[in-house]
Amino acid sequence: MTIAVLSSLIRPMVEPHIPDGIDARFFTSVEELHALAPEAEIGWFDLDDKEPMIEAVRRADKMKWFNSIYAGLDFLPLDLLHQRGTMITNGAGINAVAIAEYVVMGMLNIAKDYRSVVRAQERHEWLLDSPGKLELVGTRALLLGYGAIGQQVKPRLEAFGVEVVPVRRSAADGALGPDAWRSRLGEFDWVILAVPATAETDAMIGAEELAAMKDSAVLVNVARGTVVDQDALIAALQARSIGSAWLDVTTPEPLPADNPLWSLDNAHVTMHLSGRAQASMFRRSAERFVKNLQAYVAGQPLHPLFDPVRGY
Numbered sequence: 001m002t003i004a005v006l007s008s009l010i011r012p013m014v015e016p017h018i019p020d021g022i023d024a025r026f027f028t029s030v031e032e033l034h035a036l037a038p039e040a041e042i043g044w045f046d047l048d049d050k051e052p053m054i055e056a057v058r059r060a061d062k063m064k065w066f067n068s069i070y071a072g073l074d075f076l077p078l079d080l081l082h083q084r085g086t087m088i089t090n091g092a093g094i095n096a097v098a099i100a101e102y103v104v105m106g107m108l109n110i111a112k113d114y115r116s117v118v119r120a121q122e123r124h125e126w127l128l129d130s131p132g133k134l135e136l137v138g139t140r141a142l143l144l145g146y147g148a149i150g151q152q153v154k155p156r157l158e159a160f161g162v163e164v165v166p167v168r169r170s171a172a173d174g175a176l177g178p179d180a181w182r183s184r185l186g187e188f189d190w191v192i193l194a195v196p197a198t199a200e201t202d203a204m205i206g207a208e209e210l211a212a213m214k215d216s217a218v219l220v221n222v223a224r225g226t227v228v229d230q231d232a233l234i235a236a237l238q239a240r241s242i243g244s245a246w247l248d249v250t251t252p253e254p255l256p257a258d259n260p261l262w263s264l265d266n267a268h269v270t271m272h273l274s275g276r277a278q279a280s281m282f283r284r285s286a287e288r289f290v291k292n293l294q295a296y297v298a299g300q301p302l303h304p305l306f307d308p309v310r311g312y
Contacts, residue, residue: 002022005045006042006043006044011026040062042067042293042296045057057080065296067292068089068090070091073306082308088307092148092312096151103220104160110218112130112134116131136161138163139162141162141190142167143166143194144195147196162190191220197226198310206228206232207232213242219233248272
């Protein structure tokens, strides 16, 4: 029998569909997870706390397939999983629609300065004019990252009349190549980050990139906090050398209460909520896992496969 060690949170959605030949063992605590992990051929070890997850992965030396609801797995010992030859499936695309909607919401919020409208309501003040005058139509957005999230962002923004220019590994169909976007930063009203967190993308937006942007440009980050040099961003926002930033992610998380980003009127901190702004995450993840479980038993490919060397 193939032993699968799984979180009890997804038990009701998964258990009725487990194929023959799979011995599913569900953990309800970290202690149970760590006790079960060494026997796992298949593991779905997701926890809110990353450290016990990491320890479970280290203990699971028999594991052939690791699954996670998380899209970004940079916190795991990926070198160890690669060394062991463990197949990895992640949550890429599970939350893409919700995150794309958050991007649109953020851009509209900033364009219309909706935060000022909300504050006026809290003061019981009837505004006689709109604090935000920008229309999305006719603006241009640079989209860094054209995976599952980026592919959901592009058509939504195009429906508002935004010209979206993605960055891809090969320039084609209006996209920029990976070496071309920095010299073009000054052409865009929006710079949207939806890239995976890798060594290649670490601090890809730093002081030079921020200086190259329009002084009215908006940085939208739904990737990871590490892809931005946060100190440089704070300095740019304070100096108003860029217009503003919509930040679903920060470094670290949670953001310390004394961090300047909380108080800057041109910073919008949304506490990594974009992917959680929907009610289908666990259902979609369970359905994908069941399909992969059936494929695993049948010796067929799993999807989506995560490459621990590339980091996505």
